[in-house]
Amino acid sequence: xxxxxxxxxxxxxxxxxxxxxxxxxxxxxxxxxxxxxxxxxxxxxxxxxxxxxxxxxxxxxxxxxxxxxxxxxxxxxxxxxxxxxxxxxxxxxxxxxxxxxxxxxxxxxxxxxxx
Amino acid sequence: xxxxxxxxxxxxxxxxxxxxxxxxxxxxxxxxxxxxxxxxxxxxxxxxxxxxxxxxxxxxxxxxxxxxxxxxxxxxxxxxxxxxxxxxxxxxxxxxxxxxxxxxxxxxxxxxxxxxxx
Numbered sequence: 001x002x003x004x005x006x007x008x009x010x011x012x013x014x015x016x017x018x019x020x021x022x023x024x025x026x027x028x029x030x031x032x033x034x035x036x037x038x039x040x041x042x043x044x045x046x047x048x049x050x051x052x053x054x055x056x057x058x059x060x061x062x063x064x065x066x067x068x069x070x071x072x073x074x075x076x077x078x079x080x081x082x083x084x085x086x087x088x089x090x091x092x093x094x095x096x097x098x099x100x101x102x103x104x105x106x107x108x109x110x111x112x113x114x115x
Numbered sequence: 116x117x118x119x120x121x122x123x124x125x126x127x128x129x130x131x132x133x134x135x136x137x138x139x140x141x142x143x144x145x146x147x148x149x150x151x152x153x154x155x156x157x158x159x160x161x162x163x164x165x166x167x168x169x170x171x172x173x174x175x176x177x178x179x180x181x182x183x184x185x186x187x188x189x190x191x192x193x194x195x196x197x198x199x200x201x202x203x204x205x206x207x208x209x210x211x212x213x214x215x216x217x218x219x220x221x222x223x224x225x226x227x228x229x230x231x232x233x
Contacts, residue, residue: 004157006157032219034221036224041226042226043118043119043206043208043223043224043225043226043227044158044206044208044222044224045224046221046222046223049219049221051219090157090158092157094219096219101146101163101170101171102148102160102163102171102174103148103158103160103222104160105150105157105158105159106157107155107156107157108156108157
């Protein structure tokens with residue numbers, strides 16, 4: 001079984017400061033890792049994914065994430081946060097070797113960027 | 116269509132009523148998923164279709180929940196005899212390829228159907 005932990009409920013950051021949203025995962029095999037963002041009354045939107053290769057993954061809107069196998073982490077980062085980045089962020093994992101096709105999501109982190 | 120369309124966006128049901136939620140995926144997308152998102156929680160997997168075949172329904176919480184995709188495009192999630200614990204946002208997502216070809220497929224989500232059971 002696969003699972004994701006997002007330990008912080010809310011992340012507050014001043015506009016222009018670096019933003020980090022934490023995620024750790026648990027799988028029995030090799031992970032496929034994803035970050036999605038959810039704005040109010042909108043569906044989840046894909047930001048980036050890690051499949052294999054370079055541990056640093058770059059995605060949409062200036063976001064990036066670093067895969068760390070030893071720490072089983074996949075933290076989302078942005079060097080300079082914008083007010084428009086305020087939203088709900090979800091980390092998700094799929095263990096492809098587990099033979100299932102479902103994504104396991106974390107509970108989400110509310111990001112608040114303060115002007 | 117340009118995106119995944121879900122209807123109704125909001126549904127209020129009295130306990131014991133049956134409800135049907137519709138998902139219209141992106142045209143040509145092979146895979147279709149249903150997720151349930153309770154308030155303050157992340158989405159939880161319900162069921163998965165590849166074309167018209169329901170390959171995984173292990174996430175459906177009870178036999179009151181039923182999903183179908185008879186022609187491999189539009190899908191309907193039906194909940195019979197609704198209970199208060201069924202109150203949630205029901206998300207539909209689709210992806211271009213079947214899951215057997217790429218477990219790394221990106222899902223495109225609809226805006227969801229918010230169900231409130233009184």
